[in-house]
Amino acid sequence: MxxxxxxxxxxxxxxxxxxxxxxxxxxxxxxxxxxxxxxxxxxxxxxxxxxxxxxxxxxxxxxxxxxxxxxxxxxxxxxxxxxxxxxxxxxxxxxxxxxxxxxxxxxxxxxxxxxxxxxxxxxxxxxxxxxxxxxxxxxxxxxxxxxxxxxxxxxxxxxxxxxxxxxxxxxxxxxxxxxxxxxxxxxxxxxxxxxxxxxxxxxxxxxxxxxxxxxxxxxxxxxxxxxxxxxxxxxxxxxxxxxxGKISGLSEYFMYRNLVIFIKRNGNLKNKIIFNLYFIAFCLKSLFTKKNGIRFFKYYCDGLTGKNSYQYLQK
CATH class of the missing domain: 3.90.550.60 (Spore Coat Polysaccharide Biosynthesis Protein SpsA; Chain A)
Incomplete structure (x- = not known):
């Protein structure tokens, strides 16, 4: 046994x-x-x-x-x-x-x-x-x-x-x-x-x-x-x-894009409403306070759609 x-x-x-x-x-x-x-x-x-x-x-x-x-x-x-x-x-x-x-x-x-x-x-x-x-x-x-x-x-x-x-x-x-x-x-x-x-x-x-x-x-x-x-x-x-660290911008892109995906996939309705309002406000602030601040809207949109703008890395 x-x-x-x-x-x-x-x-x-x-x-x-x-x-x-x-x-x-x-x-x-x-x-x-x-x-x-x-x-x-x-x-x-x-x-x-x-x-x-x-x-x-x-x-x-x-x-x-x-x-x-x-x-x-x-x-x-x-x-x-x-x-x-x-x-x-x-x-x-x-x-x-x-x-x-x-x-x-x-x-x-x-x-x-x-x-x-x-x-x-x-x-x-x-x-x-x-x-x-x-x-x-x-x-x-x-x-x-x-x-x-x-x-x-x-x-x-x-x-x-x-x-x-x-x-x-x-x-x-x-x-x-x-x-x-x-x-x-x-x-x-x-x-x-x-x-x-x-x-x-x-x-x-x-x-x-x-x-x-x-x-x-x-x-x-x-x-x-x-x-x-x-x-x-x-x-x-x-x-x-x-x-x-060897790829410029890679860390920032996926950190913000994937945060949007994570909340979309795992948050409840209340979480999603509050988060999206918060993130849009962050993007608007970045537009006026950061160099090339419009990029954060790109991260946000890619997160919502699931698009990967770094697809060339997978070739």
Missing amino acids: KLFIVDWTGLTKSRGGRLIKSKVSIIILNYNNFADTIECLKNVRQIDYDNFEIIIVDNHSTDHSIMELRKSIQSNEVLLPAQINYGYAAGNNIGIKYALNQGTDYLCILNNDVEVDKHFLTVMVDTLEKHTEIGIAGPKICDYYDRNRIQSAGAMVNMNLGRATDLYKGQKISEVSQKILSCDYVGGACLVVRASAIDKAGLIPENYFLFYEENEWCAHFKQHGYQVAGLTEATVWHKGSHTI
């Missing part, structure tokens, strides 16, 4: 009398940034969790990423080249589908510009094993260059104004008091998902290309009865948006 055991120390299944930990698939997305990806790989290999696989998805890079990554990966690591770049969600979904077909228990989505504490995955999986109501969780994300300073430990969202408040943002690690924070979403730089919950919540929404995918994904988990949590005992350090 197969016995299932859960315990706080590392857990999990006993097969033929041998205890093994739950399997975790760590998915790292690369796009024209193999140097950071290789550095991330070296770091992840040092973690103390002993039942994980690494899946690298190359999101149709146009540099030498594929060649460099093939030289750098080990025999137990997988490289999946995407045939076209449809964005963050679609790229990670390639890895998620592969991992689910391999029978994984948890999925860890990890940005390639993140450094992890060697205990982070043990802490997160142990917590998820103990708290089965949590469907998706993130660690506290700290600044790579100011390592004692927190960027986020999860976030709360004001659906009327579309504003997100990062928990513990800018505070020192020593100022964190709670171990588990209930929140609306966790940042896509690093998050861990219960594989069985994806049957209900689905894959990462692919309507955004960049930004707000994890916001909506977390909303889907909550809509299906799971909790979203920031786990402050787990730590990673985030360098920042190195890839998007």
